[in-house]
Amino acid sequence: MAETSGRLSGPVEIVGTGLIGTSIALACRRAGLEVLLTDTDPDHVRTASGLGAGRPRTPDDVPQLVVVAVPPDALGAAITATLDAAGPDTVVTDVGSVKAAPLAAVAGHPAVSRYVGSHPMAGTEHSGPLSASAALFDGRPWAVTPGPEATPAAARLVEALVVLCGAVPVPLSPAEHDRAVARTSHVPHLMASLVAGTLAGASADHLALSGTGVRDVTRVAGGDPRLYSQIIGGNAGAVAALLTEVRQRLDLAIEAVSGDDRAGLESLLAYGQAGTRAIPGKHGTAPQPMEAVRVSVPDHPGELARLFADAGASGVNIEDVRIDHDPGRPVGLVELDVVAARAEELRVALESNGWTTHR
Structure with missing residues (x-):
């Protein structure tokens, strides 16, 4: 058979x-x-x-x-x-x-x-x-x-x-899977939606200050609400358990901020930083220290291709790319994530080709 x-x-x-x-x-x-x-x-x-x-x-x-x-x-x-x-x-x-x-x-x-x-x-x-x-x-x-x-x-x-x-x-196992996706997908999606929800009624003056940080945090909140309500609702037990943990840390954050407890706030931020370091690197390897090389790029056809060609010629591998746009000028700020030990090498190579980098 x-x-x-x-x-x-x-x-x-x-x-x-x-x-x-x-x-x-x-x-x-x-x-x-x-x-x-x-x-x-x-x-x-x-x-x-x-x-x-x-x-x-x-x-x-x-x-x-x-x-x-x-x-x-x-x-x-x-x-x-x-x-x-x-x-x-x-x-x-x-x-x-x-x-x-x-x-x-x-x-x-x-x-x-x-x-x-x-x-x-x-x-x-x-x-x-x-x-x-x-x-x-x-x-x-x-x-x-x-x-x-x-x-x-x-x-x-x-x-x-x-x-x-x-x-x-x-x-x-099915149970292990559901606990894993609650931690790596479902709860992060809910958190992104909660943060994005604070933007819905914001004034245009406030939103004009939006940058890559808020876009990074809220990106997945753009998913279909009907689909994700089914996904998250189907994993209610695992998601609720993790949300309880998040709520406890949120209460600590409120106490630290309202009480001007800088040590407590720093402890919470350090705990979050440790979480980012726990995320596996590409291809499942151990994560490496990364650094963003920031480059000003004119918002014209062909400029990104020229930047990537010059970056490729440097021999430094680009691990990730993000683009933010200057609200007042036809210029974008491109962030090229590279292994930290080779960031300066990339900056020097790009600057030698006429690019403006920002430290």
């Missing part, structure tokens, strides 16, 4: 042809697998098919693996319906952002041993099949979360999908 080998040969069915589902379909097609498409919206299936992501499923098709990629509130019912209709050897996974709730929804199902949850840590601010890309998952972590009744063969097949899509499988 195909399932017992752990080798993914197809067909792969995608249930839900939005951004994630269609991207998985495109990655499978890139690898030469047959892909079957299912969606409650026939326009999405037509669009995904037109992009080369696969073909509509027919009643005679028997997929080896089904990927359920529907909104969080619909996951439990969709997984159950898929297991009900699946062949005796078909493995089912889902790509939802929460893992304990879908597993609980199918507990006791006679085919639960062939269900293995998963969650790719990838996406964009866009949605729908037209935003999909076969390269969306390249190099990204992808949690694989088998429940206690899942067979090893089913888990291996889902891991094979992850590798085929170019991602890195990260094995976790």
